[in-house]
Amino acid sequence: MNAVRHALGRIAAAAFLALAAAFFALPMLWLASAPFDASPSITVSVPEFTLANFRAILDNPYALGSIGNSVIQAGGAAAIVVVLASLAAYALSRVRVPGRDALLYVLLLLSSVVTGTAAMVPIFELATRLGLVDTHLGVVLVVSGGLLPAAIFILKDFMDATPTSYEESARVFGASPLQILRHIVVPVVRPGLATIAVWAVASVWGGFLMQYILLRDPAKSPSAVILYTLYTEGGQPNLDLISTFSLLYSLPVVAMYLFVSGRYGFRLHGGLKQ
Amino acid sequence: MTISLRGLTKVFPGGVRALDSLDLEIGEGEFFALLGPSGCGKTTLLRSIAGLETPTSGAVAIGGADVTALPPGRRDVAMVFQDYALFPHMDVTANIAYPLRIKKVPRARREAAAAEVAGRLSLAELLGRRPGQLSGGQQQRVALARAIACRPKVFLFDEPLSNLDARLRLEARTFLKRLQDELGVTTVFVTHDQGEALALAHRIAVMDAGRITQVGAPSEIFHRPATPFVASFIGSTPMNLLPGRVVVGASGPALHVAGAVLPAPPGLPDGEEVVYGIRPEYTDLSAAPREDAFPGTVAVLENLGTSTLVTLESAREGGDGLVQVVVPEGQEPPVGGAAWAVPRPERALVYRGDRLVGPRGGPA
Amino acid sequence: MTGPAAGTDAAGLGRARAVGFVLPALVLIGVFLVFPALWTIYLGITDYRLTGLAAADPRVVGAENYTTALGDDRFRTSLWLSVQYVLGSAVIGQAGLGFAIAWMLRGRRGPVRRLVEGLVLLSWILPSSVVAFLWIALLDRDGGTLNALLGTPGAAWLLDHPMLSIIVFNTWRGTAFSMMLYAAALESVPPSHLETARLAGASTLQQLRDVVLPRIKGHILTNMLLISLWTFNDFTPFLITAGGPEGRSEILPFYVYTTALRGGQLGFGAAVSFLILLINLVFALAYLRLLRNRNRDHDHDHDRDRDRDHEDAALPGPGPAAVPGPAAVPGPPPAPGSGRAPASREAAG
Numbered sequence: 006m007n008a009v010r011h012a013l014g015r016i017a018a019a020a021f022l023a024l025a026a027a028f029f030a031l032p033m034l035w036l037a038s039a040p041f042d043a044s045p046s047i048t049v050s051v052p053e054f055t056l057a058n059f060r061a062i063l064d065n066p067y068a069l070g071s072i073g074n075s076v077i078q079a080g081g082a083a084a085i086v087v088v089l090a091s092l093a094a095y096a097l098s099r100v101r102v103p104g105r106d107a108l109l110y111v112l113l114l115l116s117s118v119v120t121g122t123a124a125m126v127p128i129f130e131l132a133t134r135l136g137l138v139d140t141h142l143g144v145v146l147v148v149s150g151g152l153l154p155a156a157i158f159i160l161k162d163f164m165d166a167t168p169t170s171y172e173e174s175a176r177v178f179g180a181s182p183l184q185i186l187r188h189i190v191v192p193v194v195r196p197g198l199a200t201i202a203v204w205a206v207a208s209v210w211g212g213f214l215m216q217y218i219l220l221r222d223p224a225k226s227p228s229a230v231i232l233y234t235l236y237t238e239g240g241q242p243n244l245d246l247i248s249t250f251s252l253l254y255s256l257p258v259v260a261m262y263l264f265v266s267g268r269y270g271f272r273l274h275g276g277l278k279q
Numbered sequence: 280m281t282i283s284l285r286g287l288t289k290v291f292p293g294g295v296r297a298l299d300s301l302d303l304e305i306g307e308g309e310f311f312a313l314l315g316p317s318g319c320g321k322t323t324l325l326r327s328i329a330g331l332e333t334p335t336s337g338a339v340a341i342g343g344a345d346v347t348a349l350p351p352g353r354r355d356v357a358m359v360f361q362d363y364a365l366f367p368h369m370d371v372t373a374n375i376a377y378p379l380r381i382k383k384v385p386r387a388r389r390e391a392a393a394a395e396v397a398g399r400l401s402l403a404e405l406l407g408r409r410p411g412q413l414s415g416g417q418q419q420r421v422a423l424a425r426a427i428a429c430r431p432k433v434f435l436f437d438e439p440l441s442n443l444d445a446r447l448r449l450e451a452r453t454f455l456k457r458l459q460d461e462l463g464v465t466t467v468f469v470t471h472d473q474g475e476a477l478a479l480a481h482r483i484a485v486m487d488a489g490r491i492t493q494v495g496a497p498s499e500i501f502h503r504p505a506t507p508f509v510a511s512f513i514g515s516t517p518m519n520l521l522p523g524r525v526v527v528g529a530s531g532p533a534l535h536v537a538g539a540v541l542p543a544p545p546g547l548p549d550g551e552e553v554v555y556g557i558r559p560e561y562t563d564l565s566a567a568p569r570e571d572a573f574p575g576t577v578a579v580l581e582n583l584g585t586s587t588l589v590t591l592e593s594a595r596e597g598g599d600g601l602v603q604v605v606v607p608e609g610q611e612p613p614v615g616g617a618a619w620a621v622p623r624p625e626r627a628l629v630y631r632g633d634r635l636v637g638p639r640g641g642p643a
Numbered sequence: 644m645t646g647p648a649a650g651t652d653a654a655g656l657g658r659a660r661a662v663g664f665v666l667p668a669l670v671l672i673g674v675f676l677v678f679p680a681l682w683t684i685y686l687g688i689t690d691y692r693l694t695g696l697a698a699a700d701p702r703v704v705g706a707e708n709y710t711t712a713l714g715d716d717r718f719r720t721s722l723w724l725s726v727q728y729v730l731g732s733a734v735i736g737q738a739g740l741g742f743a744i745a746w747m748l749r750g751r752r753g754p755v756r757r758l759v760e761g762l763v764l765l766s767w768i769l770p771s772s773v774v775a776f777l778w779i780a781l782l783d784r785d786g787g788t789l790n791a792l793l794g795t796p797g798a799a800w801l802l803d804h805p806m807l808s809i810i811v812f813n814t815w816r817g818t819a820f821s822m823m824l825y826a827a828a829l830e831s832v833p834p835s836h837l838e839t840a841r842l843a844g845a846s847t848l849q850q851l852r853d854v855v856l857p858r859i860k861g862h863i864l865t866n867m868l869l870i871s872l873w874t875f876n877d878f879t880p881f882l883i884t885a886g887g888p889e890g891r892s893e894i895l896p897f898y899v900y901t902t903a904l905r906g907g908q909l910g911f912g913a914a915v916s917f918l919i920l921l922i923n924l925v926f927a928l929a930y931l932r933l934l935r936n937r938n939r940d941h942d943h944d945h946d947r948d949r950d951r952d953h954e955d956a957a958l959p960g961p962g963p964a965a966v967p968g969p970a971a972v973p974g975p976p977p978a979p980g981s982g983r984a985p986a987s988r989e990a991a992g
Contacts, residue, residue, distance in 0.1 A: 014847070018747045022759055025744055029762035029815065032777040033769075035788065089668040096664035100652045101292075110931070112672070117927035119680045120876040122896040123919040126903045126912045127679035127686060150675025153668050169653035173331050174364035176655055178378040178429060179352030185654045188377075192368040211770035214878045218904065232772040233882055236779070251773045262768050350655060 036255070039248035059249055067223050068250050071231035074141070075210055075254075078227055081145040083205035086152045087198055093153075094160035095190060099169070109158070116154030121214045129218050139222045147219065148209050156201045163197030164190075203265055207258050228254040280342040280432040280465045281307050282328060287337035289323050289489075297323040299489035300337065305467060305482075310459045312480035313469045316512070320489040321469045322437060328467060329358050329435050342432060352381075354433075357426035361438040363418050365410035371397065371421050372406045378429030396424045400458075416447045423458065434459075436468035440475055452478055473513045477501060485509045502626075506633045507554050516559045516588055519602050521573075523629075525551040534629070537573045537593055537602065541622065544629050544637020554630040559588060559603040561626035564612060565619040572619035573602045577612045587611045591620055683920060686913030693907030701910065708914035717890060718915065721898040725875060727806060728813070728894050733874035736814030738866055741821025746851075749829045760822070767819035775882030778812050801884055805892035809880035816879065821866050828862035829855065864933055872926040876919070895919060 040059070062068050097105055121128070128147055129138075137143030171193060175185045191198070213229045220226045223234065232254060235247050282305040289298040297320040305311045313321040326332040328339055330351035338347045346354045357378070365374050372393050373380075379389035397403055400420045410418055419439065426434055439455060440448045456479050459466050470476050476483045477497040484494045485508075493505040504510035510518045523536030527549040534541045536555040547553070565572055575591030578601075589604045589612060602620045612618050629637040656664075687708055691701035712718045744763065748756050766774065781788050782800040790796050800808050832855055840850045856863075878896045886893035886901060893901070899919070903912020 021743065022747050022755060025740070025747075026759050026762055029759075029766050029818075031788065031792075032774070032781045032815065033762075033765065035780050036773070036777060085671070089671060092664040093668035096656065096661035099654060100656050100658060100661035113931060114924075114927050115672070115676055115680070117872060117930065118920055118923040119676050120919075120923065122876040122878055122899065123916045123923060124676075124679040124683060125899065126909050126916055127682035128675070129904060130682070130686070130909065131675070131679060146671065147675050150671045153672050154676070157668060168362055168364065170360040170362055170364035171366060172653040173329075173351075174358065174360055175366075175377070175381075176331070176653070177329055177351045177354075177356060177358045177435075179381045181352075182654050182656050182660065184381065188380075189366055190654070193366070195368075207768065211768075211772075213771050213882065229770055229772045232770075232776065236776050247776060251776060255769050255773050258768055258770065259765070262764070 036248065036251055039244065040252045042245075042248075059253075062246065062249055062253065065246060065250075067226070067231050068228075068246070070224060071226055071228040072254065074225055075227035075229070077141050078144045078148070078216070079206045079209040081141065082148045082152065082209045083202045085145065085149040086156050086205045087202050089149075090153055090156035090160050090201060091191075091194070091198060094157045094164050095186070097157070098161050098164035099172075109161075112154040113158060116151075116158070119151075121151065125214065125218055128215070132219050137219070139220055139225055141225065143219050144209075144216055144227075147215055148212065149205075151215075152205050152208060156205065159204075160194070160197050160201060163194045163200075167193050199265075203261055207261065210258055281305060281340075282433060282465065282467065283340045283343075284324075284328075285338045285340075287324070287327060287339065288335045289320075289327060289332055290335045296489050298327065298334070298337075301489070301491055303484060303491060303494070305465060307465060308463045309465055310456070310479060310481045311465075311467045312476035312483040313467065313486060314473060314476040314483050314512075315471065315486035317471055319486040321471075321486050324486070325358075325435050325437055325467060325469045328433070329356055330354050331358075355431050356433040356435055357429055357431035358435040359419075359422045359426050359437065359439055361441060363410075363422035363442070365418055365421055365425075367410055370407050370409055371402060371413075374410065374421055375424045375428050377425065382429070392428055393424075396428045397421075400424045400427075415443050416451060419443065419451060420454075423455075427462070432465070434462075434464055434466040434468075436466065438469055438471070440470070441472070448475075455479060474515060477513070485512065503635065504556075504628065505635055507556065507630050508633075510556045510628060510630075514558055516603060516605065518556050518558050518628075519562070521555045521557075521602070523553050523555040525549060525553065539573050539622075540570050541627070542624055547631065547636065551631065553636070555622075556628035556630065557622040557626060559605045561623045562602070562604045563621045563623070564589060564604050564606050564610070565621050566612065566616075567619070569619050569621060571624075572621040574617070574619055575602055577614050577616050577618050580611055580614060584608075589618070591618055680920065683913045683916050686910055687917045688914070689910040691910035691913070693904075693909055704910070708911045709918075711911065712915055712918070717893075718898065720890065721893050721895050724806060724892065725894040725896075728810060728877075729871050729874045731806075731810040732813035733817070733870040734867060736810060737817045737821045737870050737874075738863075740814060741818045741823075741866075742825045744818070744822050745825035745829055748826065763819045763822055766815055767817065771879045772882060774812075774816060775879060778808075778815075778883055782808055802888050805884045805888060809884060809892055809894075812880060812883060813874060813877065817870060817874070821870060824862060824866050825859070828859040832858045861933070865930065868926055868930040868933065872923060872930070875922065875926070 097109065132138050132143050132147065135143075137146065167190070171189050172185050175189050180188065210227075211229065213233070216227050216230050217233070220230060223231065226234075228250070232247070232250060235243065235250065282303075284301060284303045287298050287301045287303075288296070290296050299320075301320075301324065303324075313324055315321045323332055327334050328341075330339075330346070330349060334347065338345055340346065341354060341356070366377065369377065372390055375393035375397055376384075376389040379392060380386075384392070394403070394406060397406055400423060402417065402420055402424060405413060405417060405421075410421065413421065419442070440451055443451055452475065459479075468479070477500070480497060482494060482496055483500050485492045485500065485504075487508055493500060493509050495503075500509065501513055504513055504518075507520055511520060521537045523534045523541075525543055525547045526533050526535050532543040532545070532547060532549070534543045534553065534555060541555070568574065573591065573593065575593050577589060578592040579590040581588040581590075583605070586605050586607055587610075589606055591602045591604065593600055593602065604620045606612075625638070627638065628635060652661075688703055688705055689701040690704045690707075744759065748759060769777075779801070784790070784797060784799040784802070787800075789800065790798050836854050836858070837850055840854045845853060876896060877894075878900075880892065880894070881897050881900070884892040886897035895915070896919075899912050899915050902908050902915070906912075
């Protein structure tokens with residue numbers, strides 16, 4: 006009796022997992038087949054294999070450039086976020102600045118409350134008045150400002166987990182604060198810095214709203230915005246272009262995810278915080 | 280190099296007084312232990328010598344020069360941390376050579392120096408490894424090598440053996456003692472393990488609540504602990520500390536302690552309350568009643584290998600419970616039987632309040 | 644011993660240099676995060692417009708924008724749709740499906756686990772423009788894969804059931820976060836507790852109710868708060884329905900976008916934004932309060948339960964790591980769409 010129930014349970018679990026896998030895989034099948042299909046339709050089908058669609062991408066005036074724009078914006082924001090957040094996190098972790106706890110509390114609060122959705126009106130206004138509309142710098146600064154609080158938090162956690170004896174030891178040997186930062190702290194918290202960099206790049210790479218609001222000129226727009234314009238421009242969407250471009254544009258983040266998960270394990274615990 | 284501390288006081292934000300106007304002189308080439316329970320201020324004292332803590336008041340001098348205002352890097356000391364603080368991203372060579380890198384010694388020369396020190400500490404095979412690939416004992420030696428490589432005037436060790444497991448600890452202890460002997464550099468170390476302090480140090484300072492309770496050579500600390508606190512802290516089996524009272528009779532003063540009548544040191548008034556201390560190792564067991572012995576019932580036997588620790592439960596109403604005796608192997612009494620613990624009078628310590636009052640001129 | 648000594652400037656940085664280190668980040672946050680939030684409050688009481696007379700010389704109109712909004716049917720509908728969206732896709736969809744998958748995968752290793760987790764995570768990390776188009780293709784009326792699969796040619800899912808469509812979409816999009824959080828939480832349940840319950844003859848459901856749920860209560864609450872907050876601010880489905888047809892999927896973020904930036908009523912849009920800020924604030928305060936309580940419990944538990952302490956330390960919500968969202972996610976938590984770190988303002992994903 007018990008054995009039967011046990012077997013039924015296992016079958017039910019397997020069926021559930023199969024259904025879940027199908028649910029998550031279904032929308033993505035098209036991305037795997039259409040880019041290689043000579044005449045892609047919106048339905049998933051076994052492709053008539055070709056790489057010609059990738060050549061078509063080269064002819065589009067904005068497609069390749071937009072990937073370059075994504076690289077500039079994501080790279081710029083990641084650089085700013087990593088440098089500023091690590092400096093701030095280090096100081097906050099190691100020196101008792103007056104009001105530190107209150108500051109951290111407010112930062113944590115702000116980072117959750119002030120979302121792009123809630124602040125799009127004033128951000129658009131601010132960017133307009135500062136002349137930052139239609140510039141890479143505008144996107145980079147706005148996006149960095151939003152990513153920084155959480156980045157400081159994550160990095161402070163990493164710094165807090167690093168024994169102070171490393172720095173004290175170097176200090177007794179006569180190292181200056183900057184030498185300590187360069188020789189000891191940065192290498193030791195490198196996994197944390199990598200996490201923040203990857204997280205920032207992925208956020209900006211996939212981000213849409215701010216880029217959509219702040220950029221009018223398609224020559225400056227990142228892939229997220231260009232892709233959207235490709236399929237919302239009236240008439241028939243250009244399926245071979247869209248599918249191929251989607252794939253190209255997705256690959257870097259997927260590759261980055263695979264790299265990081267292979268290296269550190271993509272799990273909510275155990276991973277980096279050792 | 281000598282180290283001298285004058286009126287050293289450290290009050291942490293929040294009011295914790297870790298060091299309380301403390302004076303201490305450490306001699307040239309001495310191997311010096313700071314011993315005490317956790318929270319007594321010993322680590323703060325060590326860190327103040329290193330310059331990692333700024334004293335609230337008082338002065339630190341090394342080799343006669345006041346270094347109170349100097350940052351740690353300019354005091355010419357080397358410190359080995361409890362967790363060794365080996366940089367995880369550098370291999371053994373780079374770790375040992377790090378102090379020389381700070382001193383801008385060219386790479387080839389500092390790596391040669393690192394290899395030389397590593398050779399002396401039998402680390403030559405491990406030069407290319409990262410700290411994570413080393414055993415605890417090897418890590419400890421790398422940390423020592425790194426301290427030696429910068430040829431400091433003073434070594435500071437924070438609990439140098441506490442991260443090793445029991446067996447390794449004994450080996451490392453011998454190694455450390457020999458190394459300090461060879462180098463002859465003034466060395467201060469912190470420990471909470473009295474056995475470690477007794478075994479390693481030339482002199483020991485026993486600390487409690489931010490003050491030094493007693494400074495002396497290991498045998499002095501062991502045989503004549505200045506206070507009941509030191510007495511209870513030193514020794515692998517805790518000392519028997521029993522309340523007693525002075526009774527001046529016809530034949531002169533005597534101590535009445537837990538059912539025994541014992542000789543009293545001279546000069547104590549009648550009725551004075553004292554604490555009578557005697558180590559279990561200096562107590563013998565008698566099967567027959569004696570007046571100069573603590574009567575009791577054998578409650579527990581603990582085998583210590585070559586000897587046995589016997590715990591007697593005091594038979595007398597109002598007695599303070601337990602008396603412990605160490606007996607040689609093969610002479611264990613039966614559990615549950617009556618027995619008498621006879622203290623050796625020349626080893627007994629009598630405390631009045633917090634002060635040692637007798638015996639005068641006993642063995643030191 | 645190191646207690647009072649630790650944390651007092653191990654590198655000898657000095658207070659002045661420390662302030663110098665913190666300042667640049669604070670300036671950037673101040674200009675592009677704090678200032679806009681405050682400005683929202685001011686703009687919300689003006690009749691500021693993108694073009695026209697009120698663009699050059701905005702007038703303070705007091706609470707007029709708020710009374711207009713609260714009296715506007717379109718706003719109220721939009722708010723109601725947002726509530727549906729959050730309840731349907733986050734609280735029921737993501738949390739429910741995420742827990743179910745984590746529960747079914749517990750104790751499993753090997754290819755099945757990797758495949759299911761990989762697919763769930765992939766739907767989370769793909770850029771939002773891409774997934775939006777994937778769903779448009781999936782739900783397409785004429786050539787959509789779903790119609791081909793169900794044998795319902797011509798069913799116009801996005802036109803006939805726009806809310807249902809974006810709710811299912813966001814469930815698909817954001818389940819990964821809940822799944823990972825619950826998987827970590829489930830691993831923190833000591834096997835000995837489950838075994839004790841099994842030895843006492845408890846069924847799977849009883850084990851869930853009596854052993855697992857009490858143990859992961861904190862994680863559940865954390866997860867609910869975070870995914871609700873993110874989903875409430877999610878802009879991604881705009882790329883699928885743009886709020887249509889006829890505003891039937893116009894959740895609050897779209898409403899702000901269309902009235903303020905498309906319709907040019909910046910002052911009015913700011914007022915609605917401020918309402919969104921207030922709602923976010925309620926969620927965030929609840930979340931922080933939860934974190935604090937958990938941290939306090941932790942201090943008490945510390946000696947008694949060191950193992951669990953360590954386990955929890957890396958969790959995003961509870962535990963000493965007072966970090967929001969995927970903060971402690973070691974990998975690249977691009978957390979697009981709803982499953983994004985709260986800080987990222989391109990919540991459109």
